[in-house]
Amino acid sequence: MLWQVLRMAAGGLAANKVRSALTMLGVLIGVAAVILLLAVGNGSSQAVKDSITSLGTNSLTVSSSGGGFGARSSGASTTKQLTLKDAKALATSEDAPDIKSVAPVVSSSGTAVYQGTEYTVNSIIGTYPAYFETTNSRVAKGDYFSNDDVLNARKVxxxxxxxxxxxxxxxxPVDKTVVIGGTPFTVRGVLAEKGSTGVNDADDVVIAPLPTVQNAFTGFGSLNQIVVQARSADVTSAAQSEITQVLMGTHGIKDSSSVDFRVSSQESLLSARQSTDKTFTVLLGAVAAISLLVGGIGITNIMLVTVTERTREIGIRKAIGAPKGVILGQFLAESTLLSVLGAGLGVLVGVVGSHFTIVGIKPVIIPESVAGAFGIAVAIGLFFGSYPANRAASLRPIEALRHE
Amino acid sequence: MSPRLPVARRLTRQVRPVPAEAAGSPSRTVPVISVRGVRKSYGVGEAAVHALRGPDDPAGGGPLGVSVDVEQGDFVAVMGSSGSGKSTLMNILGCLDVPTSGRYLLDGIDVGHLDEHQLSLVRNRKIGFIFQSFNLVPRTTALAQVELPLAYAGVRAAERRRRAVAALSMVGLGDRLDHRPNELSGGQQQRVAVARALVTSPAMLLADEPTGNLDSRSTDEVLAMVDRLNAAGRTVVLITHEDEVARHAKRVLRLVDGRIVSDVRQGPVAGPPPVFAGAEPVVGAVASGGGR
Structure with a gap:
């Protein structure tokens, strides 16, 4: 019986192929949009997560909050910048068992020249070798520079x-010499690709020993950052408070509410980005859901037309004894079949489409969105089909038969 | 159903036609159709149009409604020009329409008291329709077409198919099972409709101008089929405006302006239809009370 109802519904849809196809297209687009847009949102948050993870999940960044509210509320006349002394204090402190390594960082930017090719490097970083491990930067070719290079301020x-x-x-580039800001540097190695984290290209970088960069660009003043590596990802918050304690000591600050530096973990960055991405995903999903709804209204519209067109057929069926339920079932089956087929094709399009990179984002399908979009589409078919089907079933046989 | 029901019943008893030929018929059995004071009007008040009115109340009241009985095995032709109310009568007899007032017993069941679901059951089990415009379901093969009423009756697939094939073979379309309406001629379509009408073995066959859209050869074929069905004992009510068609009936009712003006018996209820019996219509047999 069910098979027969389905066959009848398929026959009804096949009678108006173009119309059925267009209606299905509406549902298809809706479902595909829900799946794809959610996948894009998910993909973008995944990408951010990955790139932040690639920076090292157990790394902490200490930066000076110079000029920030902390400085003012403390009443101090000046904010103490981070210095090499701070870095050393962190590295040697007995009270900081969770700190694994410390890398002071100065950064600058400048123009690099190699055999007539000029290129403005986004960031020139002067640091210690520990920086590489802490920030999860691996060389793909060549080697890192060593502590020896740092001690001797070699131009590598x-x-x-x-x-x-x-x-x-x-x-x-390995062992070639590139002139950066007038200083010749020997290239020791090339980092593996990291990918972009939003605006900044993490791969557009030159990393050199700290004293070399200070000598050539920044001078031997304050540090821009101190990158600290915790012993593991689990103890980052413990390490964070240890850093705060140590630096409060070196900066002579008693009140923890008026510190003149900021310790941020990649984790906090991650959660901030993720909440942004969640909003983004929800918005995309909402837009897609609206298009699914519009697809559903399309079903109602087309089924109403179909009922009007087939009024006479309904009359005939009623005359030969079709009960109300059968007519209702037939038209519901048709609208549901429309939505099921449309949703099925939409899932197909969504899944296939998510294999392509969209606006620089590799979509990652959320399995729940596939099941959800399909389910909602079918429910919409039932819901929006029930009005026309009910109208068909309630027709009086004599009026239906007289209909031309 | 109607406040004037008892009155209508009493009056129709008086005017009930008892043809001489039918005297020997089994009058003990319940008539297949028993219509009592049925009126059908459209609109209300002064603007009301009475499609079926029957005789006016001699006491000066409104129309009393149409009353008529049809016995088991009879073959009744309802004649009348367009607008005479014959289609309205047919729709009421077929439970497609409800009368404004009056009582209609089909095979002993008071149809007026049935809800929609029960009505659809009655249409399915008791009545076989044959329409002027064939009214086949589009895009459906002849076999599926004839299976349809059985499917609605809940008959199992195998049984359904067996009976549908038998019915189609009976109307001579055993080799056209998979043809769709648009692949069949008018005559063939009407024969599919006949097969569909009789496949449920209904108490009565209702034919509304079954030959109105057919050429003369198909007309003869379809009428011969109806004759055979009646000869086999099936009750037939046939609506027509052609005398040629009415000639096949055992009894002819004429409607004018919603009233039965004549009720002529052309052959006995029991026995074969007049064409088979070779009997000429009995001219001026009995005048109906409906035409007073």
Missing amino acids: AVIGSTTAQELFGTVD
């Missing part, structure tokens, strides 16, 4: 993949 550098590409093209 490890460059990011974007920088290597821009300056050297296909040439292997």
